Amino acid sequence: MKINFNIEDASQLVIGAFALAVPISFSEESWRLSETLPLENLFLILIISILFLSFFAYGSVFQGNIKERKLAFVLRIIIVYLITLFVVAIVLLSIGKLPLLAETTIAIKRLIIIAMPSSIGSIIVDSLDKE
Numbered sequence: 001m002k003i004n005f006n007i008e009d010a011s012q013l014v015i016g017a018f019a020l021a022v023p024i025s026f027s028e029e030s031w032r033l034s035e036t037l038p039l040e041n042l043f044l045i046l047i048i049s050i051l052f053l054s055f056f057a058y059g060s061v062f063q064g065n066i067k068e069r070k071l072a073f074v075l076r077i078i079i080v081y082l083i084t085l086f087v088v089a090i091v092l093l094s095i096g097k098l099p100l101l102a103e104t105t106i107a108i109k110r111l112i113i114i115a116m117p118s119s120i121g122s123i124i125v126d127s128l129d130k131e
Contacts, residue, residue, distance in 0.1 A: 004072070005079065009126060013080055016125030017087040021118040025091040034109035042109055049116045053077050053123055060127040080126065084119040085111055 024030055037045075054077055058064060066073040088111050092098035100107045 012126045013083045013122045016122035017084040017118045020121035021088045
């Protein structure tokens with residue numbers, strides 16, 4: 001089974017994630033939410049993110065045809081989310097709002113909170129030129 005993923009796909013994911021990561025990362029509401037949100041809610045946000053990515057990828061990127069491309073489908077979801085986390089981390093780091101060493105839990109919460117809409121933006125841009 002061939003898994004198609006190239007530099008064009010990666011750049012589309014980065015652009016889509018960046019488009020939503022920037023305005024949300026500059027939002028004080030997202031900073032404060034990361035300080036107060038219980039871990040159970042954070043886990044729910046993570047699950048919802050993955051589910052919506054999966055639904056969108058299934059319907060748009062793979063056009064409902066994953067029967068013989070299950071591995072490609074799962075890998076696409078993982079890649080989208082990891083690239084999104086990377087983009088969000090860079091944006092937060094650049095504005096001094098990713099306290100990985102000082103407040104690791106808050107930093108991880110910020111990543112997950114901001115990655116939720118950013119990952120959707122990422123996969124939407126990725127789907128624009130699919131077969």
